[in-house]
Amino acid sequence: MPHSITKDEVLKYHEGGKIGIAITKPCDSARDLSMAYTPGVAEPCLAIEKDPALAYRYTNKANLVAVITNGTAVLGLGDIGPWASKPVMEGKSVLFKKFANVDAFDIEIDEKDPQKLIAICKALEPTFGGINLEDIKAPECFEIEEKLKKITNIPVMHDDQHGTAIITSAGLMNALELTGKDISKMKIVVIGAGAAGIACAKMYRQLGAEEIVMLDSKGVIHSGRDDLNPYKAEFALDTTDRTLEDAMRGADMVLGLSRAGLVTKEMVASMAPDPIIFALANPVPEILPEVVAEVRDDAMMGTGRSDYPNQVNNVLGFPFIFRGALDVRATAITEGMKMAAAKALADLAKEPVPQYVKDAYGGEELAFGPDYLIPKPFDKRVLLWESAAVARAAVEEGVAQVESFDYCKYRTKLAADIGLILADPCE
Ligand SMILES: NC(=O)C1=CN([C@@H]2O[C@H](COP(=O)(O)OP(=O)(O)OC[C@H]3O[C@@H](n4cnc5c(N)ncnc54)[C@H](OP(=O)(O)O)[C@@H]3O)[C@@H](O)[C@H]2O)C=CC1
Ligand SMILES: CC(=O)C(=O)O
Numbered sequence: 001m002p003h004s005i006t007k008d009e010v011l012k013y014h015e016g017g018k019i020g021i022a023i024t025k026p027c028d029s030a031r032d033l034s035m036a037y038t039p040g041v042a043e044p045c046l047a048i049e050k051d052p053a054l055a056y057r058y059t060n061k062a063n064l065v066a067v068i069t070n071g072t073a074v075l076g077l078g079d080i081g082p083w084a085s086k087p088v089m090e091g092k093s094v095l096f097k098k099f100a101n102v103d104a105f106d107i108e109i110d111e112k113d114p115q116k117l118i119a120i121c122k123a124l125e126p127t128f129g130g131i132n133l134e135d136i137k138a139p140e141c142f143e144i145e146e147k148l149k150k151i152t153n154i155p156v157m158h159d160d161q162h163g164t165a166i167i168t169s170a171g172l173m174n175a176l177e178l179t180g181k182d183i184s185k186m187k188i189v190v191i192g193a194g195a196a197g198i199a200c201a202k203m204y205r206q207l208g209a210e211e212i213v214m215l216d217s218k219g220v221i222h223s224g225r226d227d228l229n230p231y232k233a234e235f236a237l238d239t240t241d242r243t244l245e246d247a248m249r250g251a252d253m254v255l256g257l258s259r260a261g262l263v264t265k266e267m268v269a270s271m272a273p274d275p276i277i278f279a280l281a282n283p284v285p286e287i288l289p290e291v292v293a294e295v296r297d298d299a300m301m302g303t304g305r306s307d308y309p310n311q312v313n314n315v316l317g318f319p320f321i322f323r324g325a326l327d328v329r330a331t332a333i334t335e336g337m338k339m340a341a342a343k344a345l346a347d348l349a350k351e352p353v354p355q356y357v358k359d360a361y362g363g364e365e366l367a368f369g370p371d372y373l374i375p376k377p378f379d380k381r382v383l384l385w386e387s388a389a390v391a392r393a394a395v396e397e398g399v400a401q402v403e404s405f406d407y408c409k410y411r412t413k414l415a416a417d418i419g420l421i422l423a424d425p426c427e
């Protein structure tokens, strides 16, 4: 059931913002001040001038991510601008810290021109160990990310694209296992041909999907349309489906990454048996679980929200992906790293759930099944499973910059960070 929170409570919670800055070294005496600031600070400066890689050793760069937006596609609220986007970006920084101990600065930029935004992000490279692009609208987001990946030497990831693709893929893999559906024979409807929709559809193709019907605000993306950008055109189908109602008929899965309330009961009723329904628009999904339940008892349902079962949300991605990437000083986040993250999440969902996780969800019984397709963000083991998988994949894909990487030792360290001792750290 949804949590009951009032507008006043939420606004009160946000007074003064949600995150601050902590000092990590002693700074209580004149001697400390000479170390932290002048004259002592000149030593690391000169060392880094000689060898820029030492910035990873003598500054916080190695554990610092920029959460960058221009506020053009904030949640499902649309182009509300950089000022109004700040609570979301602060929230992302909170999640980076809370779930993966990654320090993150939210940076809201008053700039819509992709070329200028690219230049600004590139200019920030000396400060950060990674860049998490957030809530930048399509199609500009594709060009911005693609260019930044080429011109920077730090991992850059557009969370709405790849975080979402990874988490929904994990949920989909497990839904396939539970329903026995064959992805290559499924009709998959993707509502939204923006950042998230396009990236998810690409990853589903990697998983074997063949029939993906995608829709934008003008309807089904079909081969007769002449108003498609190249990213949408890649998904243009030769189909007679024109509306969402047409597309949903007989569909095995619908993935909503668009706007609130677009899916009706009638559409859900027209889907194939055992439908997979991920209605992920935030904060209000394309259809609510209780409405689906009125017409189907065989649906597997997920939303992006914290107050329903199956929270299919990129919170399960970005903190852990960057943790793994930063720890091996990866220069990029590759396809192999993304797939490793999705598989790790899917696998973890099949493990018994610790009591503290159940307690965080009101004592609810949580076990692999239709209402528990993916792990919960408060499950500390996500760090262990996902970050270790991402770091290992980075090494295997040749983008890690550490001199050596010992998977078993890394898992032991991550386990210690969450208070676990592993029987088999190499598992
Ligand atoms: N749960 C999660 O983890 C995540 C959820 N989301 C949610 O997904 C949604 C989209 O985000 P994002 O991809 O970043 O945004 P974008 O602005 O990049 O894309 C939005 C897409 O929705 C389409 N759209 C708008 N209205 C309709 C409609 N009536 N019918 C069909 N499509 C429509 C737009 O069409 P057009 O191209 O014609 O404008 C566009 O393609 C948001 O609600 C966001 O909160 C996003 C990321 C993660
Ligand atoms: C979850 C998220 O990133 C979004 O809705 O945009």
Ligand SMILES: [Mg+2]
Pocket (backbone or CB within 6 Å): 075, 134, 135, 159, 160
């Ligand atoms: Mg987002």
